[in-house]
Amino acid sequence: MTHPEPRPPAPYACDPAKTRGRRLAEPESPTRTAFQRDRDRIVHSGAFRKLQYKTQVFVYHEGDYYRTRLTHSLEVAQIARSISRQLGLNEDLAEAVALAHDLGHTPFGHAGEDALDGAMQIHGGFDHNEQTFRILTELEARYADFDGLNLTWETLEGAVKHNGPLAEPRPHLATFCEDWDLELNGWPSAEAQVAALADDIAYNNHDIDDGLRAGLFTIDDLMELPLVGPVFEEVQALYPRLELPRWIHETIRRLINLMVEDLLGETRLRLTENAPKTADDIRTADRAMVAFSETMRQNDRVLRDFLFTRMYRHYLVNRQTLKARRVVSELFELYMDQPNTLPAEWRQRAETAEGPAPRARIVADYIAGMTDRYALEAHRKVFDPYVRF
Template sequence: MSPPLPRQPAVYACDPLRTRGRRLAEPESPTRTPFQRDRDRIVHSGAFRKLQYKTQVFVYHEGDYYRTRLTHSLEVAQIARSISRQLGLNEDLAEAVALAHDLGHTPFGHAGEEALDGAMQEHGGFDHNEQTFRILTELEARYADFDGLNLTWETLEGAVKHNGPLTAPRPHLAAFCQDWDLELGGWPSAEAQVAALADDIAYNNHDIDDGLRAGLFTVEDLMELPLVGPVFEEVQARYPRLELPRWVHETIRRLINVMVEDLLEETRRRLADLSPQGVEDIRAAGRAVVAFSESMRQNDRVLRDFLFARMYRHYLVNRQTLKARRVVSELFRLYMDQPNILPAEWRRRAEAAETPTLRARIVADYIAGMTDRYALEAHRKVFDPYVRF
């Protein structure tokens, strides 16, 4: 059984009262900590709202029950908060990083990103993690005093490095760090590490649910996998007459719990070995402190390989992927050649761009900010001769 909930923050947790601050200093809130304000700014951002209509695996119109980037982000945040509470970490910071981690995704998920990256190869490429950072620091235009969200150093560090140190940062991030060093070569806070693994837990388990719902594989297929199969069998043995949807849901909730418990046990073991006396010891540890055990990492890889082969490369998904790449690629070429058909503000910026690379980045920003349905409609309007503008 897990130990009781911590009664006070751990010494290695990020303390909002000791934040390194914001790039542009602001008066503090009398009712919210800096990390709570970061979380709230992310939730109220335009980019966050758009996640409701951005693909997780299936295009938004294929069914109301499939995950979108928004539902996925909320699930990641819930798991991150639960883990952080058990470890005595700052829940608000972990939640903020979790909610922000997918803001830079294009329409149509990884298919859209691959297409946009291909179109941008002569102009520095495209990466959704860098795009997330650009949204947080530049592209959100809502506040009177600054571009972006002016988040704290700790939240930006977590958003940038939640998957680990960055030895080769992309141009925008490298330029930003010349003015405000995010220490890209080191590990992030434990809160950011929690958000990264909460992403893995949510992604894999909920893709099982969506894949079964879509008929891309069966429970019998999953029975052959280590970790997953035994949990399905355990639920079946306890509830032999349970209908399929409840059987699947009960199994997935137990799988999430098994993975969370493994993460907590391994993380506590690593913390005991390290004996950190502050968050800087976490950053200087030389390896991740929040982690799965080796056996769980192996099981996770097996599950990822299964999902890659049976879901992400399923012929039905491949058909949608092909369409998505075509939509994004054709829109990019069209907007580069004919910026006069862009909305007024984007047209002004694209036509004023001093170099093709700058214009390409503006066009990429515009396309990356589209939802699935907006991209489909934009493509239909300009390529279908029977549709009026």
């Protein structure tokens, strides 16, 4: 049996031996490269552990089998490593960016973020990408010598720019870049671009799995979609007696494989046309170097539209979304008006904050760090008169 051989490092791959360093200089590890060390710091962070009980569409008590932010991040990292290996990119950097990309999410997925952003509108709003960056550079308080994780320039750049250049960065990021420029107006590394599209591949395909399992739509509904329908038909023709769970899994793994192969083909074409010789050539290119073909982009758009209508706006999900927004909004209002209901450390910080905006940011940080389970319990303890403390 033959196996794909790992590609030699591409000239445009990020080299950990040539990293632009860390904001606070540290001795290098004798056992790990700089990017491996970044990945390990992310995995060992408190914010990463909390992803186990933070959900994307369903709140955690809907079922144990649905994906959480943690399982999603692991799946994104696996896809990113596989793609990076085939392109000769640095797998560790791609994995680090993939594992970090969801750290700033609130409880209850986008419903929680929308509620917190609404509550924070007069205080600068809330954005999960900015929150991820604040966790990486400030909020994670674990190390004796610095706040945050003190990651390399390349990992931080990938975390903030994985979706592309940022023409109008949010305040915290803009202030940070005045001291340590992450070159926000350029493309990120090829590794970060891989992590971004690995996120899209994992998100859409695994939402198909979760949506079918929850009964929000059927295979017959999916049969009408380009790319998805033909693959279901192909699997059915090959395995006519296959039980439903295996049929679904076999289809999804083939869909993921098709999207990965399309990405590799289009990316290799763009790399050939642009002929980058260094990692900085990727950053200064006139377009993304890692991409889907136009056909795949159209198919992906159709799938996204389907999932938005049939899953994210399904009436059962809307009911849970309404509950989630209420929990987050009421907790925010309570903590702003009565900071003495916060735990001791957070209470002290909120009560000594210089003005409403700093206090609101502290309250938002506290709520954003909650898991679904913790937020529900915190709300129940305060607002349910029959619950004893």
